[in-house]
Every structure is written in structure tokens, then in C-alpha cells.
């Protein structure tokens with residue numbers, strides 16, 4: 001659903017929705033292509049479930065799941081043939097809506113004159129298939145950051161305005177997931193065009209589908225689907241409820257914003273700084289991190305120049321470089337900046353948490369630093385008034 005869409009909250013498919021089989025999923029991708037969308041969804045590539053353009057539903061990761069732990073990601077085969085029974089992979093939808101490298105303009109010297117040409121590439125009209133509820137919230141967070149304030153990013157707005165969002169609710173959380181703590185899943189919130197819940201019984205593989213926008217309803221009307229029976233709806237809801245009970249991680253039950261404000265001098269920051277490599281992986285994989293830097297390049301003739309916008313990270317030493325040097329020179333100050341922004345000052349800037357509980361920063365941290373463990377340690381420190389014990 002577009003960020004600025006005229007929302008029809010009445011669920012045009014009706015509250016009970018429709019049910020379809022694997023043939024419906026195949027038809028969905030075909031319909032999306034026929035309607036001019038570029039479908040993007042999960043697929044197995046190079047030992048991971050990544051998000052990539054799909055030519056057909058056959059490319060979905062049927063029969064694959066994942067094992068996640070701090071600093072660890074492994075594919076594992078599933079006997080049930082489920083397509084969406086896997087937790088978040090290394091990417092979110094961020095690289096599609098807010099790409100890591102964007103050329104802003106080029107400049108050429110032509111007959112002694114400087115000609116500057118703004119980059120104007122019509123973005124593809126994406127259909128994101130398999131958006132997790134936590135990632136749906138992350139898109140809403142980036143909408144607020146990149147289009148909701150005084151400094152609107154027109155490139156993001158252009159890519160986002162045409163995007164169709166097809167959510168798949170979570171029935172198989174990872175060991176690093178904590179969306180329940182953040183109120184972002186495993187059931188979906190608003191903002192989708194279509195939402196599906198996958199149900200795999202002993203002998204039946206089906207999807208309970210509901211629409212959340214007129215365009216979603218029009219697409220759903222083209223699929224081989226029938227009214228959802230009570231048993232499918234009940235089983236689907238039970239699968240999502242069971243997922244909520246199997247979250248791998250949780251945040252401490254406290255006001256995280258207040259916790260961040262009260263622990264700026266906690267010794268835990270020194271502890272985590274001793275482990276953090278300041279590599280910035282956590283910011284690259286995070287679906288809400290949005291910072292960019294600007295790079296100007298020229299060719300060897302000096303007659304051609306380009307300006308690029310590139311993802312940046314608050315873990316980079318240069319990130320806070322002002323005259324005289326970086327404001328945050330130590331690993332302690334950079335990790336503290338990242339965590340206190342995510343869980344605390346993001347509220348002041350954007351009115352929400354900057355963390356949606358996807359767990360990617362835990363999985364893709366090369367030394368396995370765990371945001372929930374760090375928050376818990378800070379919480380323990382406020383309760384005990386004593387320095388937290390050394391991590392084992």
C-alpha cells in the first residue's frame with residue numbers, strides 16, 4: 001500500500017477473506033507481472049534466503065527454513081514444503097526502496113560549458129511478496145523518516161509510491177526474533193495491500209488471504225480462490241498465536257526510551273565496546289537505519305563528474321567528523337549512540353521506536369552482540385545499582 005494511499009480499511013475481500021492453494025500463489029506472481037509490477041520475494045541463493053526479483057512462484061523457497069543465532073545463519077530443509085516458514089534473511093526491503101548506492105547527478109564539460117544533469121530514472125513498480133509484519137512496520141518507520149518531515153527524499157518517495165505490499169504473517173519465528181516485545185508481529189498491523197497466512201496440514205497446503213486496499217482486492221479477485229472456511233481461518237490464527245509464544249528473544253519489560261536515558265553512564269557501554277568491532281553490519285542489515293553520505297567522483301579527464309548518495313553508518317569514524325575530528329571517537333560512544341537512538345531518541349525525532357524486533361542485527365553481527373542482551377544488562381544495572389557481571 002502506498003504511504004499516501006487513500007486507505008480503504010474495510011477489507012474489500014471481507015473480514016473472512018479467501019483461501020487458495022499453491023496454484024493461487026503461482027497465479028498471484030503471474031497477475032503481478034501482467035499488471036506491470038516487478039515482483040520481489042524470498043528465494044534461495046548462495047546458502048541464504050534472499051529477496052530478489054521473481055520470474056515465477058517456483059522460485060519461492062518451498063521446503064526451506066533457517067536456523068538463526070547470534071552471529072549465525074544456516075539454511076535447513078523442511079519436510080512440509082512451506083514457502084514462508086523462515087524468519088528474516090540478511091536483507092530487508094530497504095535496498096529496494098532506499099538503495100545502498102544512488103547517483104544523484106552528473107556534470108559534463110561541453111564546449112567549455114558545465115552541463116549538470118539530474119538523474120531521472122523511472123523506478124520499477126515493485127510488488128513485495130512475503131513482507132513480514134515487522135518489516136511492514138519498518139517500511140512505515142522509513143516512510144516517516146524519509147518522506148514525513150521537512151526534508152523529503154524524492155527518490156524514496158518515487159520508489160515507495162508505486163510499491164504493492166503483500167504481507168505474509170509469521171508462523172515460524174527465528175531464535176533471534178522479538179517482534180512481540182516491540183508490538184510489531186507476528187500478526188500484521190495495517191498498511192498492506194494483501195495479507196496471507198500460510199497453512200500446511202498433513203495433506204493440504206493453502207493460504208488464507210485478505211485484502212487491505214482496493215488494488216489488493218482487484219488482484220485477489222483475479223486469483224483462483226474460494227471463501228475461507230472456518231477451519232482454515234482457525235488453523236491460520238492458531239499458527240500465528242503459536243508463533244507469538246515461540247519468540248526466540250524478548251526485550252526487558254520496561255520503558256526502553258526511559259531506560260536509554262537513565263543509563264548513559266552505565267559500565268555496560270565499556271563492556272560492549274570491548275566486543276564491538278565497529279564494522280557497521282548491524283546498521284547495514286537494519287530495516288530502519290537510513291543514514292547516507294555523499295560522494296563526488298570525477299574521471300581522469302576532469303570533464304565528467306558524478307554525485308552519489310551512499311549508505312553510511314554511525315559506526316564509521318568519519319560519520320561524526322566535524323572540524324577538529326570525530327565527535328564520537330570511541331567504540332563506546334558509537335555503540336551507545338546507535339542503541340540509544342534506536343530505542344530512545346528515535347521517539348523524540350520520529351515518534352516511534354527505531355527497532356521493530358526483526359533480530360537481523362543479532363544474526364549478522366560477526367561477534368554476536370545481541371541488542372536484547374545489551375538492553376537487559378542495562379535494565380539489570382538500573383535495578384541493582386551495581387555494575388553488571390562480565391558476560392560469560
Ligand code: SF4
Nearest residue numbers: 286355356358359361
Ligand atoms: S535494531 Fe536490530 S532488531 Fe531492531 S530493527 Fe534494527 S536490525 Fe532489527
Ligand code: SF4
Nearest residue numbers: 276277279280282365
Ligand atoms: S554491534 Fe556487531 S555488527 Fe554492530 S558494529 Fe559492533 S561488531 Fe559490527
